Amino acid sequence: MEIEDDSRATIYTTLAEGPDFRHELEIRRSRFITVLRRSPDEDTARSLVAALRREFHDARHHCSAFVVGPDRMTQRSSDDGEPSGTAGVPMLEALLKRETAPGVTDLSDVSVVVVRYFGGILLGAGGLVRAYSESVSAALELAPLVQRRRLRLCEIEVPHVDAGRLENELRGSGFVMANTSYEAKHTVLRVALPDSSNTIADAQARVRALTAGAGRLNPQGTEWIDVP
Known part of the structure; x- marks a missing residue:
């Protein structure tokens, strides 16, 4: 009987099966609509962005990030018009640094899009980083998670x-x-x-x-x- 290589990941955490999870924050009059999807591959992750561009076609930004694979080898992010490094990277870091148990950061197969409706007040670079990071972290606090082995x-x-x-x-x-x-x-x-x-x-x-x-x-x- 063949036994798999023990050096490979044998457990990680992801979203529970079900519909996309949504959460919304208002920060200084801007709406930040966060949508999480279980995404076992890049195509599924990218399809979330395409779907939300159609649904929220009048929004100014559709920033995104995803991490895929048991070993979290595939990681991507996009600022979608926000100043470089103020949206996609903070969103990705919120996924990667999410603790699923004390001291455990193993979240994967998750894509996230934050749709922003600009409220007329500029947040500045630091404010944008905090807003996008907080939007993803707040959604993950409430989203149903499950272990995969x-x-x-x-x-x-x-x-x-x-x-x-x-x-x-x-x-x-x-x-x-x-x-x-x-x-x-x-x-x-x-x-x-x-x-x-x-x-x-x-x-x-x-x-x-x-x-x-x-x-x-x-x-x-x-x-x-x-x-x-």
Whole structure:
């Protein structure tokens, strides 16, 4: 069985699945409308900018930033007409420096756009930096977040009549369940486990105990899965 390289990221935090998250601040008569989207790739991140340009077509600025990938290797930002370095970079830093747990900064697969309607009062460079940074930070304080883990999927083939009971017992034992499929002669339950030989061996023993020795985990590939 192939085990993934342990040097790669195995956990990070992102937005929970769902509609784009929105939050608005008014700072010295300017409206700052912040929109967050879960974005697993650059195309999804860039599509948020395009959509908001259409929706808020009369706004002066549509500044943006995004970070993508478990290792946060892809990072981009845009000032969209604001003075250089006063919007996109502070927004990106707000994403990168967001603590998801004490001392942990692992937020990724997130894009953000701040739509600004100018209120007639100039904020100055320092004021713009604070406004854009505060807009993103305030939205992240309220947005629903979730952890994603790189887990090893393992399959168990069981008779249809036993599938429901075994699935409940596995959940009750703390296993993370992935999708279930129903074949002609049996049900295939899928369990997502931390990708280590010791963990999989312990899970094998637990499955044997729950099935009186009849069940066996068959390790498959790895997959990123949202976990509670």
